[in-house]
Structures are given as C-alpha cells and as structure tokens.
Amino acid sequence: MPAADKLEIVALGGLGEFGLNLMLYRWDGDCVVVDAGMMFPAGFLPGVDYVIPDLSYLETAGRLCGLILTHAHEDHIGAVPHLLDRHDIPVWGTPYTIELLRRRLAERERSSTPDLRLLPTSPRTVSLGPFSVEAIAVAHSIPQTRLIAIDTPVGRVVHSADFKLDRDPPDGEGTAVQRLAELGDEGVLALLSDSTNAEVAGTTGGEAAVLRGLDAVIAEATGRVLLTTFASNVQRLAGLAQLAERHGRRLALLGASVNLHAEIAQQLELLPVRPGVRVAPEDLHDLPPDRVLAVAAGSQGEPLSAMARIAAGQHRDFSLEPGDTVIHSARIIPGNEKPIGRMINLLLRQGARVLTADDAPVHVSGHAAAAELQQLLALLRPRWFVPIHGEYRQLNAHARLAVASGLDPRRVLQAENGDLIRVDRETFEIAGQASVGRVYMEASGDEVGWDLVRDRRKSSNDGVVVAVVEIDGRGRVAPGYPWVSTRGFTPGVDDEGEMLDRSRQAVAAALEEAPAAERADSRALETRIELHLRRRIRRETQRYPLVIAMVHRG
Incomplete structure (x- = not known):
C-alpha cells in the first residue's frame, strides 16, 4: 500500500544496468513516471530485437498523473509506446523529444491519439497531481535534454537525467548552472544522479x-x-x-x-x-x-x-x-x-x-565525469542521495564520490531495481520491493516469451532434431514411420546414419511403451517421444539439440 505521508520512489529499470530507465515517484497513490526506456539485448538472444522493463507494476501502482521524458535517447523513450498501449496518460517533453516520439508512435497502430505535451521553459512548472515539475536545461549528446526538479509535499527531488557540465557548447544550450545553484539555495530533499562516468576522473570535455x-x-x-x-x-x-x-x-x-x-x-x-x-x-x-x-x-x-x-x-x-x-x-x-x-x-x-578517440580528439562523452558529479552535489547540496543510471560498479563509485564530497554515508543509498524507497525529511529507507523484470521484444513490437528464446538459443547451438510419426485410423504407426530428420545437429559419432537409426528406435520404443489412453492423445504422445529421443541423444552424443515431435493422424 502507498504510504500516506512519505514520498515513494521505485526504479523499474536503470539501476545496475545501462538502459531500461524508468523511475516512478508516488505520493499517497498519485504517481508521476520519469522516462520509459529500452535496451538492446546483451549476449546471445536469438530473435530478440530489444528489451523493455516489465511494466506490470504500473497496473497497481496508483493513479498515473503523467510521464516526463528527460531526453530522446532510446534508453529513455524506447518503451514509451508500450507504456501508452496500457495507460492513456499525458506525456511531457521538449520539442525535439516529443517530435521524435511522435514519429516513433506513428509507426505503430494505435486506437487513440497520444496526448503529447511540451514542457514549459524553466523556471515555469507543470502541475501533475500533487507534484510540480520544472525542466532545467543540461548539456548532453542529444538536443534539449532536461534535468527534472519535482516539488513534492515533503520537499524537492532532483532527477538529473543524462548530463555533463558543458556550459558553452556549440549549440548554445549548455547546463544551466546558475539555476542549479538556485535550487541548492532553495533546498533539495533528494538527488538522483547519472552515474555513467562515475569511475572516470576529472571532467568530460566539451x-x-x-x-x-x-x-x-x-x-x-x-x-x-x-x-x-x-x-x-x-x-x-x-x-x-x-x-x-x-x-x-x-x-x-x-x-x-x-x-x-x-x-x-x-x-x-x-x-x-x-x-x-x-x-x-x-x-x-x-x-x-x-x-x-x-x-x-x-x-x-x-x-x-x-x-x-x-x-x-x-x-x-x-x-x-x-x-x-x-x-x-x-x-x-x-x-x-x-x-x-x-x-x-x-x-x-x-x-x-x-x-578513433584513441588516436585523436574526435569524440567526447555526453556524461559527466567524477569531478562534475561532485560539482553537481556541491551545487544542489541534497539531504539524501541515490546514484542512478549505471551498472553496480558505477553506482557504487558514485556513492563513494558522494561520501567523499561530504555527505554522511547514512544519507547515501545505493538502491537496485524494485527497491521501494521511502523519503521525507527524517526518513530515507528501503521499505519494500516492487515486482520488476525484463520483457523481450521483436522488431514488430510483439513480445517474445523466454521459453521461445531458450529454444532458439538451443537450436542455434546444438541444432534441431525433428521426429514425425503418422498414426492410421486403427491407431497403428503408418508404413515408413517414424521419420527423423536433423538440421544443424552434428552427432559426433562415427556413423551419422547409425545415429538416425538409433533415434528412430528411440521413437519406436516410446510409441510401444505408451499406454492406450496416451496413444489417443497426440500432444501427450509427442511429449513422450520428445522425452525418449532427448534422453537417447544426450546419452550417446552429450549434445542437447532442440527436439520436436509431430504426430499426424491419417
């Protein structure tokens, strides 16, 4: 249940990983979401084109007052279409972010027109339920990135987004350092800050x-x-x-x-x-x-x-x-x-x-290095601090930077996805866990179940073995069956033909041992065949191909 007198913060993604950024802020059942990103699959996930956070928690989190987008990188907006499929809520962003999102949404069939709105220019704010939101310009590697300051009933929370302290970039829109200093003077309850380059000493070049x-x-x-x-x-x-x-x-x-x-x-x-x-x-x-x-x-x-x-x-x-x-x-x-x-x-x-950048100064990061992260802490002087946006090592390095900058270690919290953080002037604790996870997606926007991903990985590594059986009207195996074929499966025995013969024998044995009730149930019979054949292949070849049985009835 939502706490009635404390701000609650939950990350559904972005802590302990790069990508999937999604942060929920809740007060007494009213919620505002900051970013909804994706990530590209790491490792070998055949047929998976991208990954999004599990959005199920939002179904019961409370009333969603709106979605605030810090900038237009895919790790911050890539899951927005999927969120809007479930929740018809207003989305706020800068003109660049909103226009890119508009084009992304136009690629999908939708039953309603999305409610896309422009964030006002700082220091003006937008009200979302009990929250008042100000978007402040920061330098990054994509136009019109914004740090988000959220005024809540218990104080102001600053969500840094991706940033660096480049005050005078070529496009003229650098980080509004003066406004950040003003926020610090006015008082900041908590800071949640980008940790990408927390392990990088010094400052990031302009x-x-x-x-x-x-x-x-x-x-x-x-x-x-x-x-x-x-x-x-x-x-x-x-x-x-x-x-x-x-x-x-x-x-x-x-x-x-x-x-x-x-x-x-x-x-x-x-x-x-x-x-x-x-x-x-x-x-x-x-x-x-x-x-x-x-x-x-x-x-x-x-x-x-x-x-x-x-x-x-x-x-x-x-x-x-x-x-x-x-x-x-x-x-x-x-x-x-x-x-x-x-x-x-x-x-x-x-x-x-x-x-490359190792040979000449042809690239700089869009993220603040350690000295800039400490400078942001000095400007805002938060009561509480949570490092975000990074793997565990970057979050840990950022937490240590905060302590080295003078914050009491008890005021620094290294959280993980799903941690329910409760905050007020006197409280800063993990009070529970939200259900979090990852959802695997195809380019079409369709979800890919983990069982299917696992089968694809297995078939790509060890191949596929297919066993086909035809059962006639009297329940007997038709002549010429069972039939066994392989694709991408190398038995590793001297005689591949002998391995196929043994596989057919395993299928025949499975059929012979099947009770009458099971022989009448095609799916049950397929399961029995797959089990027998998988065991035979594993025992004789030490391989684990994907085994598929198909029973046809004549």
Whole structure:
C-alpha cells in the first residue's frame, strides 16, 4: 500500500544496468513516471530485437498523473509506446523529444491519439497531481535534454537525467548552472544522479574540443572523409556541416537514423546548413574524393547499418579507396567491441586510414565525469542521495564520490531495481520491493516469451532434431514411420546414419511403451517421444539439440 505521508520512489529499470530507465515517484497513490526506456539485448538472444522493463507494476501502482521524458535517447523513450498501449496518460517533453516520439508512435497502430505535451521553459512548472515539475536545461549528446526538479509535499527531488557540465557548447544550450545553484539555495530533499562516468576522473570535455580535433583531421585528409557517430548527436552534425564548408567539401548523410534526426533538427531549426553544402548520397559519385565528407549511421557495427555496408563494400552510394580517412567519432558501448572491431578490420582491408578517440580528439562523452558529479552535489547540496543510471560498479563509485564530497554515508543509498524507497525529511529507507523484470521484444513490437528464446538459443547451438510419426485410423504407426530428420545437429559419432537409426528406435520404443489412453492423445504422445529421443541423444552424443515431435493422424 502507498504510504500516506512519505514520498515513494521505485526504479523499474536503470539501476545496475545501462538502459531500461524508468523511475516512478508516488505520493499517497498519485504517481508521476520519469522516462520509459529500452535496451538492446546483451549476449546471445536469438530473435530478440530489444528489451523493455516489465511494466506490470504500473497496473497497481496508483493513479498515473503523467510521464516526463528527460531526453530522446532510446534508453529513455524506447518503451514509451508500450507504456501508452496500457495507460492513456499525458506525456511531457521538449520539442525535439516529443517530435521524435511522435514519429516513433506513428509507426505503430494505435486506437487513440497520444496526448503529447511540451514542457514549459524553466523556471515555469507543470502541475501533475500533487507534484510540480520544472525542466532545467543540461548539456548532453542529444538536443534539449532536461534535468527534472519535482516539488513534492515533503520537499524537492532532483532527477538529473543524462548530463555533463558543458556550459558553452556549440549549440548554445549548455547546463544551466546558475539555476542549479538556485535550487541548492532553495533546498533539495533528494538527488538522483547519472552515474555513467562515475569511475572516470576529472571532467568530460566539451563538444567544441571535438570540433577542433575534427577540423585538424579533415584539414590534413587528402581523399574522402567518412565519419560515423551517434545519429542523435545533432550538434556534431551541425559542426561537421561547418567544417565541410570550411574545407571545400560537400556533406552527405548515409543511413535512415541519421537522416531522421537531421530532418527533425532542421524542422526545429537546430541544424543550420548553408545552401549547397549538403548533397544527396547518390551525388557523391560525381564529386572528386577530396570534396567528400560523409556521415554514416552505424557507429556500433550494427549489421544492417550504412557503416556495416560500407565496410563490406556493399553500399550503393559510397565506396572507399586506399588513402581515404575514416573517423570513428563515438564511444564503444560495452558489448559492441567485437562488431566494431570486425568493422574496423574491414575498413583497414580496403586501405582506409581509420582514426578513433584513441588516436585523436574526435569524440567526447555526453556524461559527466567524477569531478562534475561532485560539482553537481556541491551545487544542489541534497539531504539524501541515490546514484542512478549505471551498472553496480558505477553506482557504487558514485556513492563513494558522494561520501567523499561530504555527505554522511547514512544519507547515501545505493538502491537496485524494485527497491521501494521511502523519503521525507527524517526518513530515507528501503521499505519494500516492487515486482520488476525484463520483457523481450521483436522488431514488430510483439513480445517474445523466454521459453521461445531458450529454444532458439538451443537450436542455434546444438541444432534441431525433428521426429514425425503418422498414426492410421486403427491407431497403428503408418508404413515408413517414424521419420527423423536433423538440421544443424552434428552427432559426433562415427556413423551419422547409425545415429538416425538409433533415434528412430528411440521413437519406436516410446510409441510401444505408451499406454492406450496416451496413444489417443497426440500432444501427450509427442511429449513422450520428445522425452525418449532427448534422453537417447544426450546419452550417446552429450549434445542437447532442440527436439520436436509431430504426430499426424491419417
């Protein structure tokens, strides 16, 4: 039951992991949700295209007054369509975030028009039940990111979102440090802050430094220049347009995602490009190599991306030649080391010069490093502190930073997904657990059950064995059956034909041992066959293929 006199905070995702960010704030049964993100599957999950938080808890959490979006990265908005399928609530965000979300929602069939609203400019607020919400500008790697200050009946809570303290980025919208200092002067009950770079010492460089680094690389390049970065980094795209003009090159954008973000940014006047600088991808063939600057989506080695196709020599509008320069202007997301490594190997095989952030200052993070995290703590001076947005090690490092900054360890809480945190001026505790988990999704938006994922993993590793039996009208096995076939299954015995014979014998034995009632039930008979055949294969080959039995009745 919701506490009647305390603020309650529950993370359904984002603690102990990168992605799935979803935070619930509740007062006396009234709730506001901050972000609803997804993550791409880590490890081997065949047929799973993305993962979202289990949203079941929201069904009984209380009255949902609204959803606040801090910014438009997929790990913060990717689950919004699924949340809105269940809950018809208003969604608040900046113009960039709302426009990108609008386009995402248009890709799905919906029975109602989503209620999408624009957050007012700070210091103006929006009221959601007992909460008053202010959205404050912070620097990040996507336009119009906002830190959220929530005034509650027991005090103000600050939810940092993803941020860094870049006060003067090229797009002109840096972190509103002065407003943050004012919040600290007014009093902050609790701070929940991004921990992504808590283990990184010092401060994160500004975007202006990256543009200087790119300027130097492009200036010395003699052939084509191909750059890959995160498609949503609009201020980097804007800087590249300026650099293209400065060095007499033409800018082309390759890939659906980078063109989508560029289109939204230009619609909102966030991506100024002078006439004649940008060209269509199909016009690149008509340009001399030293006049080409192309930006391709796929910095993480995604298999169907523009960068992957260029690396494989299969892009219709762009091909590399020896002496061309490729710039990897992005961080390597943990888990993507191998596909990025393969992509770079293919680029090098084509004779390209490949530069990463290890070779030149061509990328900076969008997240605050340790010194900036401590600076935010000093600005806001919260009574209580919860590190969010990171794996356990980053959350732990951030908690230690808070203590080193002067917070009493009793005022720092390292929580995990599902922890029900209760807060007021005197209370800061985990008072219970909410049901949390992950839901596996296909690109179509359909859920993939774990049993199906497990079967796909098994079949891809050890193959598939299919046993088919036909039963005639008198309940006897038809001539030519049982029939056994394999796909992707290597028995590991000297005679594969002998293994198939033994498998048929196992099926025949299962049929012979089946009682009359079971022989009349096709599904029960299939289960018996699968059990016998699985045991025989495991005993003789030490393999665990997916075994499927099919019983047909003539």
